[in-house]
Amino acid sequence: MAKIELNLSLNRVEGDLEIAVELEDGVVSQARTVGTLYRGFEQIMLGRAPRDGLVITPRVCGICGTAHLYSAVLALEQAWQLPVPPNAVRIRNLCLIAEGIQNDLRQTFLFFTPDFCNPRYIDRPWFAELMDAFEPFRGSVYRQTLALSRKAVEIVAQFGGQWPHSSYMLPGGVTTPPDLRRIIACRAVLDEIQRWYEQTVIGAGLDDWLALDSADAYFSWLETPAHAASALGLLSRSARGLGLQRMAAGTPHMLSYGAWCDPEQPQDRLVPGGFFDGDSGQIAPLDQRMINEHVRHSWFKPYPGGLHPSNGETIPDFQPNSDRYTWAKAPRYGDRAVQTGPLAELLIGGDALIESLHALEGGNAWLRQFARVRRIAYELVCARRMLDELSVDFSQPHIFNPGKSAEVDGEGFGLIMAARGALGHWVKIKDGAIARYQIVTPTAWNASPRDSNGLPGHWEQSLVGVAVQDPEDPIEIGHIIRSHDPCLVCTVHMLDTGKKRHFAP
């Protein structure tokens, strides 16, 4: 039996992510996701003033800093029981959406589709068309994505002054009120992105696209020239032609915290969250008390079982030459390994097309990416709604500034859907300072290592069984991992065994 060990460096963000897979007769028999860098944001937060989280935690990630800021401010508002004016929630949502559109466009057309430009696919019927659209730095869609994704985050800059790493959300609201100039500027950006999305990405109007509600309807649509020639049509034809709709289901369980706070009822979400039980097919209401993190296979000070984040600890304890292999922890929902991201968000949120496609083929690499592109439609609709509502009355407050006396000791958490999925911050304040701070990122869920029960995380499960045609160029693994939008810089985290291969398209 041929047994080969590969150590893949995806090097997405400063080389923080490595994936070690074992091949047996060309098929992945075991996989480990390895966070190579200890980051320690949770330890950095200890003893600091509670508001420091609003400046420090947006630095966790260069892509989703708005999401971290949003989670951090929600956690403080819960701990201090602060009301938030509706316009502040609208501005927060608008900025989070802008960051999400930026990520969803870049992830799809700068990171996922370039893998299809691999010379291995030169004989495929779609290859020439695909190169025209997706070839790095030359393809039309690739180049347009560079320009438009840059433009999307101008919306954040309107309210936050800069992107990334902004700190414009404060307990009780935001720093900058809406005004006509900002609203017009944001509308102009959204109009341009929506026009391009309709004409180039889906080849149809937004309403027609969102009205699609079944797998059959989509597959018929895929045969129409307008969609077949669109960027998503091309992605679907090539990905499905390679069989990605039968690959990499991973764990069947999914988690969403729900997308975008309701301006009138900020504790509610405009797109509902929950837990999708992949065994029963049922969606249960979200119960954050079910969340816990294990360190049995991680380089952290050991503790038995899992700890809820409000009692969690992230104390580094490097133990080489052991069965521990990562600087990432293993989050679990109850005892379930889950996946999170746009697929979970739309499935749990009730998108009929995603429900139908999932019912037909289950979770898979193509559907994950497809859901990311579909989510952009929801993002555009919601962003426009936020702008419309903001335009009604600019004089409404944008912040209920709490007095110093409101900053009491207590506990809180902030749960939102970041671009990559479920993001949570948990804070405990004692004697006016942060006594405990835990962050569970989307990639921590997806790229989790094995837990105390030996249960592998989602990526580790999704890679097992994948046939690798050429170990010198394991492009199949690239498709799968990129369909999860990897970003271990968010979680944190070496493997010095095996043959190391740098993975690139």
Added chain:
Amino acid sequence: MIKRGSGGVRHILCFGNPLHGDDGFGPAVYRRLAELPQPGDLRLFDAGTPGLSALVLFQDCCEAVIVDASAPAGQPGKLRELPASAIATEPTAVGHGHGVGFLLRALAALPEAPPALRVVTAEAASVVSFRPGLSAPVALAVERTVDLLRGYFEIEST
């Protein structure tokens, strides 16, 4: 000393990570340049290691000067002024943590014409992760770079 052109806003973008040895060259130059009186038509940035997020730093200027460390090649501390075309794209072609090579190719792929580009590099002695501080030759290159760029900081009297 590099002579600045006339008219228009100029950007000086100092790239690098001070936690990683000589990769901190750009930020060290930034700190020194930030001590100089700033003309109204000059914007100075500690650009860090932002990947595509840095595209915005090339907007709204007629010229952009990139300051960054270059890979070790036997002459540590050697200053070079290079054309943007001489900067190689990093071997991994996707990702948001990309270096200046990726950024420059992305910039060239945008629909609008990029600003005039200048690239000033100091050759690193070595690349050591998570060891702050510059090697002696690169530390010396910092002051020479400040002298090289001093012309951008000349404030014209009215």
